[in-house]
Amino acid sequence: MERAYKMYDFLIIGAGLYGAVCARELTDAGKKVLVIDKRSHIAGNVYTEKIEGINVHKYGAHIFHTNNKKVWDYVQRFATFNRFTNSPVANYKGELYSLPFNMYTFNKMWGVVTPEEAAAKIEEQRREAEITEPKNLEEQAISLVGTDIYEKLIKGYTQKQWGRPCDQLPSFIIKRLPVRLTFDNNYFNALYQGIPIGGYTKMVENMLSGIEVRTGVDFFEHKEELIADAKSVIYTGPIDAYFNYSLGNLEYRSVRFENEILDKPNFQGNAAVNYTDAETPWTRIIEHKWFEFGKDEDGNDLPKTVISREYSSEWKPGDEPYYPVNDEKNSKLYADYKALAEKENDVIFGGRLGEYKYYDMDQVIAVALEISVSLK
Ligand code: UDP
Numbered sequence: 001m002e003r004a005y006k007m008y009d010f011l012i013i014g015a016g017l018y019g020a021v022c023a024r025e026l027t028d029a030g031k032k033v034l035v036i037d038k039r040s041h042i043a044g045n046v047y048t049e050k051i052e053g054i055n056v057h058k059y060g061a062h063i064f065h066t067n068n069k070k071v072w073d074y075v076q077r078f079a080t081f082n083r084f085t086n087s088p089v090a091n092y093k094g095e096l097y098s099l100p101f102n103m104y105t106f107n108k109m110w111g112v113v114t115p116e117e118a119a120a121k122i123e124e125q126r127r128e129a130e131i132t133e134p135k136n137l138e139e140q141a142i143s144l145v146g147t148d149i150y151e152k153l154i155k156g157y158t159q160k161q162w163g164r165p166c167d168q169l170p171s172f173i174i175k176r177l178p179v180r181l182t183f184d185n186n187y188f189n190a191l192y193q194g195i196p197i198g199g200y201t202k203m204v205e206n207m208l209s210g211i212e213v214r215t216g217v218d219f220f221e222h223k224e225e226l227i228a229d230a231k232s233v234i235y236t237g238p239i240d241a242y243f244n245y246s247l248g249n250l251e252y253r254s255v256r257f258e259n260e261i262l263d264k265p266n267f268q269g270n271a272a273v274n275y276t277d278a279e280t281p282w283t284r285i286i287e288h289k290w291f292e293f294g295k296d297e298d299g300n301d302l303p304k305t306v307i308s309r310e311y312s313s314e315w316k317p318g319d320e321p322y323y324p325v326n327d328e329k330n331s332k333l334y335a336d337y338k339a340l341a342e343k344e345n346d347v348i349f350g351g352r353l354g355e356y357k358y359y360d361m362d363q364v365i366a367v368a369l370e371i372s373v374s375l376k
Pocket of ligand 1: 090099153154155157158161173174177274276
């Protein structure tokens with residue numbers, strides 16, 4: 001069904017960060033854009049919803065952090081960021097440790113006081129493990145921080161999160177975790193960090209301001225009409241879904257959230273507490289109010305609190321896909337889908353699901369900005 005006159009220059013499928021940034025940039029370049037999303041709301045997985053005066057991160061905690069000045073300046077146009085710094089706490093069978101791994105962690109684990117002592121302890125454990133070239137996450141972790149920290153703070157958590165033993169996971173996953181010989185509890189090695197005041201939904205709403213957005217629209221149900229009306233398509237959904245899983249399913253990890261409103265002001269005293277043992281069924285508990293220092297927008301203390309327990313699970317059709325599983329098998333399958341994608345005329349595949357890539361928010365924005373420049 002080819003139409004001579006096309007209503008839109010771009011049909012953007014998915015109103016998450018990738019879609020919203022492309023929509024903004026292309027609209028500002030004079031293009032006519034339609035954004036659709038199958039959910040009833042915008043903002044994809046960064047969506048926040050206000051409950052008891054608290055911005056609840058409905059699809060998992062999102063902490064904006066970046067070293068990319070251009071991206072940081074860009075997001076400032078759509079939100080003011082607070083000074084939140086991510087410092088999760090690890091709970092291993094009731095023992096509490098600082099994250100990321102730093103001098104507080106090493107002191108609690110081994111009683112060491114100086115950076116030299118900590119380095120010597122890690123080196124000793126690394127030598128005992130006899131790992132020269134780490135081949136998987138387990139070996140990578142042990143050679144970074146030694147066996148004690150691996151056993152108490154990494155092994156159980158990682159196996160719960162990925163549903164696979166650590167020796168069957170790629171080591172790059174753990175490279176996200178910094179290791180420091182300083183007393184610095186800031187989880188990220190980023191120049192810029194914070195949470196948009198008023199929530200991520202508001203930020204994405206500002207990005208999409210003045211742009212036609214239709215929520216609750218499933219692309220695959222209306223594919224013919226939608227495509228007939230647009231010159232080009234930007235698709236941010238799962239790449240395998242686009243091709244109707246014709247080469248088989250890519251694997252994802254999914255997350256189930258159990259949200260609870262508690263009639264008390266403080267449950268755990270921190271935004272994130274990771275449960276790093278293998279027995280506790282959830283991976284972590286998020287207490288959302290601490291992303292905004294326990295206050296509402298007028299600076300008043302909030303009497304209640306909202307917590308989310310996160311349960312990691314294998315994705316099956318019908319679940320929300322969250323994390324791509326970039327192991328060898330899936331990377332190969334993705335490469336095959338990518339080859340199909342390259343043959344699709346006038347369709348761009350982007351974002352965490354479209355590119356099957358473990359992107360952070362700032363990386364998604366950076367690639368969306370880049371692609372938009374090439375499309376203007
Ligand atoms: N990780 C861990 N223990 C922790 C936190 C993280 O072993 O307490 C490992 C785990 O393998 C995880 C990876 O570090 O998959 C990256 O964790 P991060 O919290 O950065 O991932 P996110 O879920 O926030 O994207």
